[in-house]
Amino acid sequence: MDKIIEELPAKAKEKWVENKKYFTKLKRKQRKRLDYMMNEIHEEEFEHTDCLDCANCCKTTSPIFTEKDISRISKYLKMKEGQFVNQYLQRDEDDFMVLKSVPCTFLDKDNSCVIYDIRPKACSEYPHTNRKKFIQLTDLTLKNTEICPAVFNMVETLKSKLPL
Template identity: 30%
Template sequence: MRLLKKNIEKSIEYGEEKNFFNKLNKIYEEIQGGECRGCTSCCMESVNTFYIEFLNIYKHLKNRPELYMKLIPKVIEYYFLELVENRPCPFLDKDGRCTIYEVRPLTCRLFGHLSEREHNENYKNVLEENRESRDYFREEYGIEIPEEIVNYKIEYCKEFKVDKRAKKQERQSMIDDIFVIESSFFMKELITEEFLGTGLVSWFAYSYFDLDEAGDYRLDIMREYAEQGKNAILEKVLKKVIDDKL
């Protein structure tokens, strides 16, 4: 199962026809921005992203082909190495600025609006999932995920300042509203259930590789990286991506 570019284009057309992108932006506008020192400490993972959000970002980058071609190798490399090496979000530029800030997904926009207790509860869930992934790769493939990856935590930001934080109920309402939009793409069979809960980086990876192919490449690249500390397979994969046209 691959996220075919022709289906992405059909999805964008459908989203524009149904005014979904404007609806998404109205949801985003409900979130009050705050004061951020721009340390990018929170920009260290591929956040879960709704399909309509991916389409919004894809559309944004399609209109900026030079930026797209500059970002996509970094994005694909991040996808294949995220379980073996900690690295910042590939959508940051060399100065630590977000290159997709105006179309960033909901999770990024809500960072800082959660209470410290909620933030730590989320980390517990992430840690449990990471440990399950560690055990799975160890038992099924003999690949060790480094403990610094398994236990990595984005610390709660006490310096983010905002006049009005979005309450839990308000945040859930935003998620529900976006999911209603999301459901339309499933009903039109433009996307399938296999893609539920996909991270932003993975959306782009799946537009170049089908799920099984991406999984096989990831195993080979992780194994080579763990055993030899080099990325010969990854270099071949990236060349394939670069040679593919937008």
């Protein structure tokens, strides 16, 4: 898995223009069954992909923490919200609350999440490939092809199942 993760940014960069053009065409066509198809591709991919083997998302990026996330997690950690924010979070250039550092503070040595049951909403929804209105998330999906091998594979599968 380490080799796949190491090669992923270059592979994603190599496919970036092709994928960008694909998603641009896809947006113009407004495929009615796209959400259903992406959900199917997502389920198929995660039948043989185990995030605990990779955890590259947790090692290289930060989720956005909503106010609800901050409240829930700080309560779980028996901390005041302000203390939690000061210790773990900062505002990014888009004014979102994100982790001060990566890898994620809550990532354990075995790639498990020590706050998994109460993790941020962004983590529970990652990689966002099975969400409704997928067409609105193509820029994020394109970015995630550089981070998540499963997303890279799903985009390649989508292009083969739905050529434009």
